[in-house]
Amino acid sequence: MSKEEVVPAVLEGPPLVVRDDYRSILDVFDVACRQYAKRPAFSCMGATLRFDELWQLADRFARWVVEHSGMAPGERLAVVLPNLLQYPVVVFGALRAGLVVVNTNPLYTADEMRHQFEDAGVSGVVIFAHMLDTLEKVREYVAIEHVIVTEVGDLHPLPARLKYNLGARWVTRQAPRRHPAGALALRDALHKGRGTTPVERGGSGDDVAILQYTGGTTGTPKGAMLSHANLVANMLQTGEVLGSAVKRGEETIIAPLPVYHIYTFTVNCMFGLESGCHSVFIANPRDLDGFVKTLAKQPFTAFIGLNTLFAALVQREDFKRLDFSALHLSVSGGMALNAATAERWERVTGSAVLEGYGMTETAPVVCVNPPGALQLGSIGRPVAGTRLCVMDEQGRQLDLDTPGELCIDGPQVMQGYWQQEDDGLVDGWVHSGDIAVLQRDGYVRIVDRKKDMIVTSGFNVYPNEVEEVLMHHEAVYDAAVVGVPDENCGERVVAFIVAQRGATADAAALKSWCHEQLAGYKVPRRFEFRDKLPRSNVGKVLRRALRDEISSEK
Template identity: 55%
Template sequence: MAENFWKDKYPVGIAAEIDPDLYPNIQAVLKQSCQRFADKPAFSSLGKTLTYGELYQLSGQFAAYLQQHTDLQPGDRIAVQLPNVLQYPVVVFGAMRAGLVVVNTNPLYTAREMEHQFNDSGAKALVSLANMAHLAEQVVPKTGIKTVIITEVGDMLSPFKRLLVNSVVKYVKKMVPAYNLPQAVKLNAALAQGRGHAVREANPVNGDVAVLQYTGGTTGVAKGAMLTHRNLIANMLQSRAMMASNMEEGAETVIAPLPLYHIYAFTFHCMAMMLIGNHNVLISNPRDLPAMLKDLRTYRFSGFVGLNTLFVALCNNPEFQKLDFSALKITLSGGMALQLATAERWKQVTGCAICEGYGLTETSPVASVNSVQNNQIGTIGIPVPSTLFKVIDDAGNDLPLGQVGELCIKGPQVMKGYWQRQEATDEVIDADGWFKSGDIAVIQDDGYTRIVDRKKDMILVSGFNVYPNELEDVLVTLPGVLQCAAIGVPDERSGEAIKIFVVAKPGVTLTKEQVMEHMRANVTGYKVPKAVEFRDTLPTTNVGKILRRELRDEELKKLAKA
């Protein structure tokens, strides 16, 4: 497909190209925004707001601490394991200003998952919430991490509120298991030690890695996608271009319920919204709808970023339906497929249409999005500026418009590659820079694209990638398991739910409770299966490979009959 095919597909007011080399690095964007929007609110959480000026000051204190009081050098990796609290942007931007590479880490990870990611990334430092510090205590000695910084939920609040919130979390809700990390430094102490010291501002080139974002990619083995400064700056500029006619710089308030450690929320809230000086309201736990609704009543919000599961939960809540949506002008959906019924219900409740987008960790992540001016529900929109799409057949041949094939993406936001995995990189990025997404799609004559299916066996639970290989590897460590398989089955709430099939060893009796207990102990909550079925045999190929697709087809047939 000719590159100029895309040039005339953008609505009036949206440029077809951006300049990914406009800024030398993320630090330059941050400095410009924090000066330009110094008095504007940047992030709010638990009733406290940081302005852009305060964000720059605090991130500078953290950067100075890292430079003055640790042995960390530019290029070293720092694992950041925090939920949506004010500490997150302070730590991330401070680490970047000190020249470190941020390794986003899910706070819900088990010790096994943490150990893999910390060792694979070669992390030398960890910033963790006290709630997870008992796991860090187990894991850190098995890694190369020497610097450990611990923070509590309320640490950015006023002294009285900090004491109140931290005491409730620790003693009333009992959410902070005992831990012993004698080498750990409290974040507030680190900020105090950095105060008054000048920061030696890092000045990486735009091809240097800024973030290692872990993903299972297309194989299920957790790999770090190397996202460079140029990748992330390109995605900031691409996002800004697509929203140019709908979002006023320095004037919007956007709700941020999705976790910042996930690439979708990270790029949108910490990168794109930072570029244009807008206000991000951090929701620390979107499952706590009463608390979230309190925030939604407090702020006159004009933007909302979510995914299908969350939209469904909110629209079914009577208190949400009573909110004032008069300022809401843009709602963005990504992370999982948006269902038509959900889009219609959201529009009915809020008066605002949902614009669905598409992306992957490997594309920083935004690859395409529906514009407000021309929103086609059921599609993932058009490629963002300076981005090309094509579909190919199994032999790698380009297919014409309207044909179904694997979606390939080319643009300045495509990752540098997988960290220390050249072979895996070569499997997904060809010599011309095309990234194979692993998704099956069709490109329409108007340039809008529909995702038809996933090529691989990946399961998508509420926007999070779950890989059957990992689940099966964990499950076979349970004594008595002979064979097993994990598949995704349709689920109204989460898009897909995990079902596992187990064949027990001869003479062994296993129970569902044993299986579930084993999985809960070894994988993050969203990876725990919802259903377990015991069988005598599983369908396999003639060389013994288990046919997950046959199992999925059986489940779909059962659902069709139900």
């Protein structure tokens, strides 16, 4: 196709309405904590922090940083915490002290943690006690001046604090009985940070607030530099879409996804906080028994999840018996939402799932299905202030309804990658690696990941399309499709299947099912049956691991 034949198109969201009083994340935090002072802000494992209590604890942590740690503005603090009340206290306190937060997955291996700490040049780390063994291996190679340790019940009142902390040390033995030499307990830091005047330091505008590492499943992780302005803009963009469905100061949001993931941080710790919502952290969402028991005790009006979690919950009889009468907002992100899963969720809960789309590099929200205007199978419309286009392999912009790589521009786009020659931006556009179609009705549809596209006998096969068909078969609970090398056709299509509980999935039946709905070249040539599929910490299927598994058989 020549340049003359290409009709480029850009899809734009509505203008973004900015707020002059929100120059930084701290402005948002301060306003919310004053406005909703006596309302619950965050809960976890039966304990709750009100907005005024959260503000006070964050200020104490900031004071410890400023007056006792010696850490200067701009230094990096790694935060290695699961979904606990300590997370917002530490993060907002660190930002108030002018530090840059390095969100770190607490499930990282020592090698993964070491790479991140070395690359970010962290001066200090706040870490969950259960992960201390991993940190000690890292400290053999990385000099970390400040180590602050927190235990599971540190922000619970007595006697719950003793029950949780002593139980983790002496009963389950998940936490060490002693902290490493030179480490400081978070409770001690908060005690030292007591004061009568608020800490004045912070950052704003283009100052980097968070280093959010990405790319861990596809290559060496890189730190996306997200500024105060990026995160505030994305909070406002999210609010302009979801604001009509959210009653300020009244909602209770279930937050099971990792809070160190930018999706949960922006939705719960930014948008939810600014809206006066009560966010309920689920400390261990993989414990579905405990998860459902929490839901039974805690009335909720909104649920933030992803496809894997929705699919797992709707299979459970105890979940189906819950009271969903107050649930009016279900939002999916982090990975593609399967239509079959969305339909099952709505049948069980009565709440339609609004699918959105984002990237770490965009803080993260790019598109959302508006409440009341849901288009199942799409990722919605671009949020306010956002421009989208699709490009071909030569970097040429394509027309509407034409598949190409989705590219994003807007105020939420990162400042670039930390200490990388390639900042990840091309003429201001961030390239997503996702193949998308910009529809004429203003909605966007993801076809597939660029790197996951299968080419068989010269034809393009998008795994999501095949998975969608498989997931609608009554015997299929979960499915993943990959391409593996084939000397005759380039790549052949292989499907990995997890059967529904009590059902028998048959390869011949599934192949026949696919032939009814797909062109022949898209039908999997091979079916592999598994008890579960490998997934990342946020629930994305690790297709590379499945490809490697097949390749290793040769």
